[in-house]
Amino acid sequence: MLLPPFPVSWQNSGMGGKKSANDRESGDQAGNRNAEEWLTQYGDYLYRYALFRLSNEEIARDMVQETLIAAWKAHEKFRGDSSVRTWLVGIMKHKITDYVRKQIRDRNLASHLETDPTSDFFDANGQWLHPVQGWNDDPERLSSNQEFLQALSTCVAKLPEQHRHVFSLRELSGEDIGSICKACDITPTNLHVIMHRARLALRKCLEKTWFGDK
């Protein structure tokens, strides 16, 4: 049995207004709009979105499933003010934040701040243990390079769990500091410490796996 289609009013109104080029290109036609259609049309996009932010294929799949179920349950509230994809991504963002919040609270990850992994990079006087090489690369070029994104994702996946969650929310999802602190039950100072540690760990990892042989 297929899930119920969108209300007739949407079908007649072309989803109620603003539509992205993506929606138009994907042939988002009246009469076949339901959760399985969303899976067909936006499944890949949602999966990539979740995978990039969570660095775990299984959890990314679960996020797609939870997003589509939540969207189906709430579809009557969708008024068509945005494209379907934007609406689904909005739901997924909440799902990801909820997941991260639960992970951090359930596993008491906030207590992991007590150890300082950046001490691995500095001597007792706070001087660099090893020379820091320059990277000399272009952000525009790197941001379009799939191989670099894979290398970056691999490095993000290696971060300690709490650092990975906070870094992903901040730098991959672009969440504001206030909402991350609230979701993860940490202070802004904690967040700054975590971001510093995550950045130094990523710098070291990318130096080995990407920039080292360039």
Add this chain to the structure above:
Amino acid sequence: MTNNKSCQRASSLASDACERKLSFREWFRLRLHMLMCQNCRNCEDEIHLLHDVLALMRRKNGTFEIDLPQKDRKLIRDALRDIAEE
């Protein structure tokens, strides 16, 4: 910042600058340290490069070119049908 922990503190401030506006005192001490330390200049450049790359990717909705695997697609489709039947 020419005292103990100087490079560690400088790298921390360079990272903080991605999240918040540094106070004048912090900014001045950071710039003074950077004048004297090539390692920290490189580290600051790398932190900013990474920050800029990720900001660009967010702006471009950057994601992987990886499709939802067929077996996962089937699992989700089955779950959606189960929910519909409840």
